[in-house]
Amino acid sequence: MIELRPETGEDWWEVEALYDLCFAPGREALSSYRLRDDIPPVAGLSLVARDEALILAGAIRFWPVRVGTAAALLLGPVAVHPTHQGEGLGGVLIRDGLAAAATGGWERVLLVGDYPYYSRFGFEPLTDVVMPPPTNPERVLGQAICAGAWDGVRGDVTRWTNA
Numbered sequence: 001m002i003e004l005r006p007e008t009g010e011d012w013w014e015v016e017a018l019y020d021l022c023f024a025p026g027r028e029a030l031s032s033y034r035l036r037d038d039i040p041p042v043a044g045l046s047l048v049a050r051d052e053a054l055i056l057a058g059a060i061r062f063w064p065v066r067v068g069t070a071a072a073l074l075l076g077p078v079a080v081h082p083t084h085q086g087e088g089l090g091g092v093l094i095r096d097g098l099a100a101a102a103t104g105g106w107e108r109v110l111l112v113g114d115y116p117y118y119s120r121f122g123f124e125p126l127t128d129v130v131m132p133p134p135t136n137p138e139r140v141l142g143q144a145i146c147a148g149a150w151d152g153v154r155g156d157v158t159r160w161t162n163a
């Protein structure tokens with residue numbers, strides 16, 4: 001039995017430890033992290049999944065970014081503890097996070113990841129959206145939360161600024 005809740009400040013370091021376990025060493029050197037430095041994740045969208053013993057089984061975070069002048073959500077990191085991988089938890093975290101994003105009024109989301117995994121959630125390559133280098137452009141994927149929300153939105157992904 002796994003329960004999902006919004007991440008709180010008390011979860012922060014446990015989630016960081018899960019990400020350290022699930023990703024290659026040096027994950028914070030990735031260029032996508034420069035979009036996150038000193039900017040908090042979007043409150044209410046980031047989720048933690050705990051088992052009945054309250055042990056962390058998975059987590060997802062979302063950051064606000066700009067693409068040109070448009071607001072967008074950067075999905076990730078998302079990770080599931082190796083002992084729970086393949087049980088569908090990653091999918092639940094992604095779908096619940098996207099549903100919360102829609103409720104919160106967000107219109108578009110992007111990520112850097114494997115198309116064979118994320119295509120099942122409706123993500124498609126964003127050919128006109130440029131993540132900070134070095135990022136493989138084929139791994140830049142997006143989804144319109146509101147129909148047509150990526151139409152005409154293009155350019156560099158930059159750190160969040162209040163419009």
Ligand SMILES: CC(C)(COP(=O)(O)OP(=O)(O)OC[C@H]1O[C@@H](n2cnc3c(N)ncnc32)[C@H](O)[C@@H]1OP(=O)(O)O)[C@@H](O)C(=O)NCCC(=O)NCCS
Pocket residue numbers: 022023076077078079080081084085086087088089090091092112113114116117
């Ligand atoms: C990617 C991850 C979040 C998926 O979580 P999960 O709970 O294991 O995934 P689900 O149970 O929802 O889905 C499992 C399916 O996804 C597939 N899958 C998992 N990672 C994949 C990848 N990188 N590419 C393609 N398919 C992948 C599995 O093969 C499985 O396929 P099946 O349904 O045909 O059997 C998890 O494996 C993980 O934490 N990996 C390490 C960290 C990571 O790579 N995070 C994502 C990058 S941002």
